[in-house]
Amino acid sequence: MENEEKIDNKKAILRNALNLFSKKQYEAVGIQEVVDLSGITKPTLYYHFGNKIGLFEGVIREYGKNLIERLSDIESHNEDLTGSLKRVAEIYFDLIRENSNFAKMFLNFNLIPEDSEIRVIAFGFYMEAFSYVEDIFKKEENKNGNMKNRSKIYCTTFMGMIFTYMSMIFNGFVEISDKLIFDAVRQFLYGIYS
Amino acid sequence: MENEEKIDNKKAILRNALNLFSKKQYEAVGIQEVVDLSGITKPTLYYHFGNKIGLFEGVIREYGKNLIERLSDIESHNEDLTGSLKRVAEIYFDLIRENSNFAKMFLNFNLIPEDSEIRVIAFGFYMEAFSYVEDIFKKEENKNGNMKNRSKIYCTTFMGMIFTYMSMIFNGFVEISDKLIFDAVRQFLYGIYS
């Protein structure tokens, strides 16, 4: 049981930190808050994570694994552009269902101020997730001449649209559904193919 | 000259506060930083703005006026949907050119955490700006049957796309041009009319 307790402490810290990081900006989250919620003391947190940035890094590692795995898996399915983009939309909408706190946190990553301590880590993770979607467009470049060198801008536009839909879901404007995914991808593809 | 100096102090505080608020999150900006940059002391700032929230409010009032005025002016031109939306895009892209710091700050407003002190103020301003665009879609509802009750979702999608383009501009992915405005609006309208 002692072993369980130790693991639980670390997991509890990660869970409460995610909860706070999803509700406030990084700088507004106090270490004391995290340890109070977790029922431990500061040295325990610093033992496990070193410093505040390490805690943030730990949260991303713990809860971001799944997203990266799913995104990196799209390529192997070898679907067409429409199919792959639908899968991307599905993965992000699933993320809201399965871990809405991490989804909220992630949604903030592309707007983290340039001189924030966590900019490199957060933006790094964001760009990694971004890169798998960019790969989808790059693959299409080879097939479709008039998309040449527009992977980045198409990818950003598409992800921007997905993030807009995610915001709408969080604000209660729409509900997640297969139709929503279909609409999102269709709306985007009409825009670029016309 | 003394009178000028007094006015300058207040203006200097606003300018430096905007600069910091555009580069960091609200909680990460220290009052001391603002006063140091402005070459004054804390009581002077507190004399003019009361508290930190008051300073934030002052910045929005000072630099947000222009945006609201322009947006509220669209209605009076009585253009069609395409024309009005182009004007919205134009206003936001102009904002980047004329006051990129405020544009950056504004871009963060829709993602401000729920329990942030400034949530009400920032979100209030955001929704005011939002409402003028929503009005454009509401007017269209009366003319176009299949848009019924979709003003909010269309407006959010359109603004999400505009914000995505703004992010791209800040990230150096694209440059502002008339073509960009045209593309943005066209891409959106293809999506909803098809």
Place this chain on the structure above:
DNA sequence: CTTTTTATATACCGAATGGTATATAAAATA
């Protein structure tokens, strides 16, 4: 059984935080 490693708490650190009591000097008002 002893030693080392792991995981925890008590009690503290200096620095920075937002904010203010008080004094003062200049300007506007009477």
Place this chain on the structure above:
DNA sequence: TATTTTATATACCATTCGGTATATAAAAAG
């Protein structure tokens, strides 16, 4: 000219910040 208002600074407040030196207790390794 005397008084009030406006705008400023010095010097301080309690609190919180991220982080740590030290002690300790349990578990693992030798």
